[in-house]
Amino acid sequence: MSLAKWPKIDVTADRTYPVFLGSSLEELGEYLHLQFEDVEHILVISHQIVAELYSERLKKGLLNYRVNLLTVPAGETEKSLERLAQLTTAALRCDADRKTLVIALGGGVIGDLAGFFASVFMRGIRLIQVPTTLLAQVDSSIGGKTAVNHPAGKNILGTFYPPLAVWTDFSTLESLPWEEVENGLAESIKHAIIADRSLFEFFENEEKSIKLREKSIWGEMVTRSSAVKVKIVSQDEREQGVRGLLNLGHSFGHALETEMNYRGVTHGQGVSIGIIAATHLAYAKGLMTSSEIDRVKRLLDTYGLPTVIKGQDPEALLQRMQSDKKNQGGRKILILPKGIGQAIVSKECTDLEILAAWKQVIS
Amino acid sequence: MSLAKWPKIDVTADRTYPVFLGSSLEELGEYLHLQFEDVEHILVISHQIVAELYSERLKKGLLNYRVNLLTVPAGETEKSLERLAQLTTAALRCDADRKTLVIALGGGVIGDLAGFFASVFMRGIRLIQVPTTLLAQVDSSIGGKTAVNHPAGKNILGTFYPPLAVWTDFSTLESLPWEEVENGLAESIKHAIIADRSLFEFFENEEKSIKLREKSIWGEMVTRSSAVKVKIVSQDEREQGVRGLLNLGHSFGHALETEMNYRGVTHGQGVSIGIIAATHLAYAKGLMTSSEIDRVKRLLDTYGLPTVIKGQDPEALLQRMQSDKKNQGGRKILILPKGIGQAIVSKECTDLEILAAWKQVIS
Numbered sequence: 001m002s003l004a005k006w007p008k009i010d011v012t013a014d015r016t017y018p019v020f021l022g023s024s025l026e027e028l029g030e031y032l033h034l035q036f037e038d039v040e041h042i043l044v045i046s047h048q049i050v051a052e053l054y055s056e057r058l059k060k061g062l063l064n065y066r067v068n069l070l071t072v073p074a075g076e077t078e079k080s081l082e083r084l085a086q087l088t089t090a091a092l093r094c095d096a097d098r099k100t101l102v103i104a105l106g107g108g109v110i111g112d113l114a115g116f117f118a119s120v121f122m123r124g125i126r127l128i129q130v131p132t133t134l135l136a137q138v139d140s141s142i143g144g145k146t147a148v149n150h151p152a153g154k155n156i157l158g159t160f161y162p163p164l165a166v167w168t169d170f171s172t173l174e175s176l177p178w179e180e181v182e183n184g185l186a187e188s189i190k191h192a193i194i195a196d197r198s199l200f201e202f203f204e205n206e207e208k209s210i211k212l213r214e215k216s217i218w219g220e221m222v223t224r225s226s227a228v229k230v231k232i233v234s235q236d237e238r239e240q241g242v243r244g245l246l247n248l249g250h251s252f253g254h255a256l257e258t259e260m261n262y263r264g265v266t267h268g269q270g271v272s273i274g275i276i277a278a279t280h281l282a283y284a285k286g287l288m289t290s291s292e293i294d295r296v297k298r299l300l301d302t303y304g305l306p307t308v309i310k311g312q313d314p315e316a317l318l319q320r321m322q323s324d325k326k327n328q329g330g331r332k333i334l335i336l337p338k339g340i341g342q343a344i345v346s347k348e349c350t351d352l353e354i355l356a357a358w359k360q361v362i363s
Numbered sequence: 364m365s366l367a368k369w370p371k372i373d374v375t376a377d378r379t380y381p382v383f384l385g386s387s388l389e390e391l392g393e394y395l396h397l398q399f400e401d402v403e404h405i406l407v408i409s410h411q412i413v414a415e416l417y418s419e420r421l422k423k424g425l426l427n428y429r430v431n432l433l434t435v436p437a438g439e440t441e442k443s444l445e446r447l448a449q450l451t452t453a454a455l456r457c458d459a460d461r462k463t464l465v466i467a468l469g470g471g472v473i474g475d476l477a478g479f480f481a482s483v484f485m486r487g488i489r490l491i492q493v494p495t496t497l498l499a500q501v502d503s504s505i506g507g508k509t510a511v512n513h514p515a516g517k518n519i520l521g522t523f524y525p526p527l528a529v530w531t532d533f534s535t536l537e538s539l540p541w542e543e544v545e546n547g548l549a550e551s552i553k554h555a556i557i558a559d560r561s562l563f564e565f566f567e568n569e570e571k572s573i574k575l576r577e578k579s580i581w582g583e584m585v586t587r588s589s590a591v592k593v594k595i596v597s598q599d600e601r602e603q604g605v606r607g608l609l610n611l612g613h614s615f616g617h618a619l620e621t622e623m624n625y626r627g628v629t630h631g632q633g634v635s636i637g638i639i640a641a642t643h644l645a646y647a648k649g650l651m652t653s654s655e656i657d658r659v660k661r662l663l664d665t666y667g668l669p670t671v672i673k674g675q676d677p678e679a680l681l682q683r684m685q686s687d688k689k690n691q692g693g694r695k696i697l698i699l700p701k702g703i704g705q706a707i708v709s710k711e712c713t714d715l716e717i718l719a720a721w722k723q724v725i726s
Contacts, residue, residue, distance in 0.1 A: 040692050081444050084520075085513070092515045097690050120483070120520045122688040123508065145486065150448070152455045157447075157483045159522065325485040327460050329403050 003034060009223075009230045011142065011162065013237035019142055019166040019230055021223050025054055028130065028167050029061025032101070036126070036164075039101050043091055044069045045114035046105040050132050054172060058105060058130070068094040072113065076262040079113050079148045081157070087117045101126040104163075107133035107180070108140035108267070112158070115146030119161035129163040132172040134184025135268065138191070138225035141166045143233035143243070153323040154254045160238055168226070170219055178304070183268030185210075185303045186249075188221065190275060191228040193296065194245045197341030199224050200299070207302055245343045247326060248335040249274030252358070255320035256309065265309070272305035273361050275337075280360040281349060282336040292340055307361065314358035318351060366397060372586075372593045374505065374525065376600035382505055382529040382593055384586050388417055391493065391530050392424025395464070399489070399527075402464050406454055407432045408477035409468040413495050417535060421468060421493070431457040435476065439625040442476050442511045444520070450480045464489040467526075470496035470543070471503035471630070475521070478509030482524035492526040495535040497547025498631065501554070501588035504529045506596035506606075516686040517617045523601055531589070533582055541667070546631030548573075548666045549612075551584065553638060554591040556659065557608045560704030562587050563662070570665055608706045610689060611698040612637030615721070618683035619672065628672070635668035636724050638700075643723040644712060645699040655703055670724065677721035681714060 006027070008018040023031075032039055042062060044055060048071045055069055070090050072078050091100070102125060104114035111129055118127035131141035147158030173181075185203075192200035202224065203210070209217040229246070236243040252274030256265055265273075279296050282288040297307050326333040328347070332354065337343045369390070371381040386394075395402055405425060407418060411434045418432055433453050435441050454463070465488060467477035474492055481490035494504035510521030536544075548566075555563035565587065566573070572580040592609070599606040615637030619628055628636075642659050645651040660670050689696040691710070695717065700706045 081448050085444050088513050088519060089515065092513070092519070092686050095685075095693060097692070098688060099691050120522055122519065123510070123521045123523055147486070150451050150455070152452065156451060156455070156485065158486045159483055160486055322458075323455050325461060328462050329460065330458060 003031070006031065009227055011230050012234045013162065015162060017162055017165055019168065019226060021168050021226060022170050022219060023167060024171070025057040025130070025169045026061045028058060028103070028128070029064070031165070031167070032128070033064065036101070038099060039065060039126070041066045041094075041096060041100045042068070042103060043094065043096055043100055044103045044105050045087065045110060045117065046071050047074045047107070047110055048072075049074060050106045050110070053175065054105060054132060058103070072110070074109070076109055076149065076257070076267070079109055081148055083113060084117055084148060087113075088121060091117075091121060096121070096125075098122050098125060101128065103128050103130055105130045105132060107131065107136045108183075111136050111141050112145070112147045112155070115161055115163070116148055116158055119146050119159040124161070127161065127163045129166045131166065131168055133176060133180050134173055134222070135180070135187055137168050137173070137222050138184055139187040139229055141168070142226060142229045144237065153258055153320075153325070155325065156323070162237070168222070170215070170222060173218060173222075174213065179266060182303065182305055183266055186268035186271040186275070186300070186305055188225040189299060189303070190246070190248050190271060191225050193275065193337050193340055194248050194335070194343035195228050195232065195341065196224070199228065200340050203299055210303075244326065244333070244345050245335055248337065248343055249278055251321055251324050251326060251332070251334055252277040252317075254324065255317045256312070259312065259317055259320050269306050272300045273307065273309050275300065276307045277357040277361045278334065278336055281334065281353060281357040282338065284353060284356065285336060285346070287336055287338045287344070295340065296337075308363040309361060310363050312362050314355050314362055317358050318355055321354070366394070369394065372590055374593050375597045376525065378525060380525055380528055382531065382589060384531050384589060385533050385582060386530060387534070388420040388493070388532045389424045391421060391466070391491070392427070394528070394530070395491070396427065399464070401462060402428060402489070404429045404457075404459060404463045405431070405466060406457065406459055406463055407466045407468050408450065408473060408480065409434050410437045410470070410473055411435075412437060413469045413473070416538065417468060417495060421466070435473070437472070439472055439512065439620070439630070442472055444511055446476060447480055447483075447511060450476075451484060454480075454484060459484070459488075461485050461488060464491065466491050466493055468493045468495060470494065470499045471546075474499050474504050475508070475510045475518070478524055478526070479511055479521055482509050482522040487524070490524065490526045492529045494529065494531055496539060496543050497536055497585070498543070498550055500531050500536070500585050501547055502550040502592055504531070505589060505592045507600065516621055516688070518688065519686070525600070531585070533578070533585060536581060536585075537576065542629060545666065545668055546629055549631035549634040549638070549663070549668055551588040552662060552666070553609070553611050553634060554588050556638065556700050556703055557611050557698070557706035558591050558595065558704065559587070562591065563703050566662055566666075573666075607689065607696070607708050608698055611700065611706055612641055614684055614687050614689060614695070614697055615640040615680075617687065618680045619675070622675065622680055622683050632669050635663045636670065636672050638663065639670045640720040640724045641697065641699055644697065644716060644720040645701065647716060647719065648699060648709070650699055650701045650707070658703065659700070671726040672724060673726050675725050677718050677725055680721050681718055684717070
C-alpha cells in the first residue's frame with residue numbers, strides 16, 4: 001500500500017505536512033496505520049452534532065485502535081479555558097498519555113479548541129485535523145493556528161501547532177447548513193481578494209453551480225481556496241509577514257463578534273462586513289476604485305453575505321479593536337485590499353479613518 | 364559593548380540560547396538593549412515576595428522600557444489555568460501585545476507559569492527566565508519546559524517553549540530560606556546521581572562550605588549543576604530519550620505531592636523521597652548495591668532532605684502514578700539509577716515492585 005492514492009498539497013513550513021483533499025473519513029485509519037507505527041490510543045474530539053453525523057464513518061477505519069470520543073457543545077463560546085480544563089479531565093479519565101493521537105473532527109471551533117488541547121496536553125501530543133465545514137476545510141484547519149478566546153478578545157490564548165496532517169472529506173459539506181457554508185465562502189472570497197484574482201472570477205462565474213452544490217465545482221472551490229492558504233502559510237508559518245494578509249476583514253470582524261458577544265453575527269458575517277469596512281479604508285487610501293468596492297460588495301451579496309450591520313456603536317467597535325493581537329505598540333495593524341487579488345499590511349490607519357470605515361458598514 | 368563579559372553556557376537545541384551564570388539583575392537591561400532591538404514593553408511576572416526583594420534591582424536596568432510588574436501569590440497551587448486567565452486579563456490591561464517581552468522573575472513555579480503564559484499569549488511572545496531560587500537556577504529555568512497543574516496531576520498542561528535567555532544572578536541565593544535551598548539541592552544531587560559522579564563527590568566533600576553558603580563554592584555548585592542540565596537538554600530538548608533521566612525521583616515525588624495536595628511536603632522533599640524509592644527499585648533490579656543506597660541516603664540526609672515519609676498509603680500513591688505524563692499505554696515508565704553517576708529508563712517495573720519501593724520510604 002502507498003500514500004500516493006490520496007490527492008494532497010503539502011504545507012512546506014518548519015515541518016512539511018500534507019493536506020489531503022477529497023479523501024474519505026473511512027480511509028483515515030488506513031493512512032494512520034501506514035504512516036504512524038506507535039499509535040494505540042486515539043481521542044476524537046468533536047461537536048455533538050458533527051459526531052452524530054460522522055464519527056461512525058470515521059470509526060469504521062479505526063477498529064485497530066482504542067478510540068474515545070469526547071464531544072463538546074457547538075459554538076464559539078466553547079473555545080474557552082474552562083472547556084480546555086474539562087477536556088483535560090476527560091482525557092485523563094480515558095488514560096490518554098503522551099502517545100495518544102488527537103483527531104479534531106469538526107469545524108473551526110473544534111479545530112482551534114482540540115488543536116490547542118493537543119498542543120498543551122502533556123506539552124503536546126499528536127494531532128490530525130479532520131475539517132467537516134467549508135470554513136475549516138479551506139482555511140482554519142490549514143496552518144497550525146490553535147486558540148481559545150478570552151472575555152477581552154478572540155483567540156487571545158493559543159499556539160502555533162501544525163497538525164501531522166489535514167484530512168479533508170468533501171462529502172461532509174453536502175449536508176452543511178447554508179449558514180455554515182457562508183462562513184466558508186467569506187474566507188474563500190477573502191483568499192481570492194488577497195491573492196487570487198482568477199479565484200474571485202471563479203466565484204463570480206460559478207454562482208449557480210456553487211449554490212446548487214455541484215460536486216465537481218465544490219471540489220474545485222475547496223481545492224483552489226485551500227491552495228491559497230497552503231501557499232501563504234508555507235511562506236510564513238509564524239505570521240511574521242505575508243500570513244498577516246489572511247487577516248483581511250478579521251480585525252473588524254473579531255471586534256464585531258466580541259462586541260455582540262458571538263450572538264446575532266456569525267464569523268462569516270463578521271468577516272464579510274469586515275472585508276467591506278477594510279475595502280472602504282483601502283478606497284480612502286487610494287488602493288481601490290469605487291467600482292472594485294462595488295464588485296466585492298456584489299460578490300458577497302450574491303452568496304448571501306452581509307455588507308452592513310444595524311444598530312452598532314462605531315466608537316464601541318473601535319474600542320474593541322484595542323486588544324487585537326496584531327496591534328503593535330498601541331498601533332492598529334490592518335490589512336487593506338489593493339484592487340482585487342492583492343493586499344497590503346497597513347500601520348498607517350488612524351482611529352478617525354477606522355471610525356469612518358465602521359460608519360460605512362453600519363446602517 | 365559586547366556580550367562577552369557575561370559568562371555563559373549555551374543550550375544547543377532546536378534554537379541555541381545562552382544560560383548566563385553569575386551576571387547581575389541590574390545588567391539584564393543592558394543585555395536586552397544589546398540583543399533585541401524592537402522591545403518596548405516588558406511584563407515582569409513574579410511572586411509578591413520575590414518582587415519586593417528584587418524587582419527594583421531589575422528595573423534599574425530597564426529605564427528605557429515601559430515596564431509592568433504582575434505579581435502572583437507564592438505556591439505550587441498558583442500554577443493553574445485560573446491564574447493563567449488572570450495573568451491574561453492583567454496583561455491586556457497593560458496593553459501587552461505580540462512584541463511584549465516577558466521576564467519570569469522567581470523560582471520554579473513562576474518560571475513554569477510565566478513561561479506557559481508567554482508561550483500561549485497571542486500564540487507566543489518573547490521570554491527571558493530570571494531564576495531566583497537554587498532549584499530554578501540549576502534546573503527548572505533551563506530547558507524550556509513550562510506548565511500548569513491540573514487537579515489530577517502535576518504539570519499536565521504545558522509547552523516546550525525555550526526562553527531567549529536564562530539570566531542567573533547568584534546573589535539572589537544569599538537570602539534564600541533553607542527550605543528553598545533544599546529544593547534546589549534535591550535537584551542538584553539528582554543531576555549528580557544520573558550523570559556526574561564527581562559532582563556527587565563534590566556534594567559529599569563540600570558539606571561545610573555549602574551549608575555556610577560560601578560564595579565561590581555556591582557559584583561552582585550552580586555552574587556545575589546547570590552544566591549537567593544544559594548538556595542533557597541540548598541532546599534531547601523534547602524529551603524523546605535522555606532528557607527523561609532528569610525525572611529521577613519525580614514520578615514518585617509528583618505522586619506524593621499530588622496525594623498530599625502540595626501541603627506538608629515540598630517539591631525537594633518529594634524528589635528526595637522519590638530518589639530513595641527509585642534507588643530501592645534499582646537495588647531490586649540489580650542496578651545498585653546496598654552500600655550505594657546508603658551513600659545516596661547519607662548525602663540527602665546530610666543536607667536535611669528526607670528519605671522517608673510518615674502515614675501515607677502506598678496503594679493510594681501507586682494510584683496517583685496512573686496519570687503520570689511519562690506513562691505509555693498504561694505502562695509506568697520509571698527512571699532508575701545505575702550506580703552513582705548513571706541512570707536508565709525502565710518500562711519493566713510492575714505495580715507490585717513499585718508498591719514495595721513505596722513501602723521502603725513510608726515509616
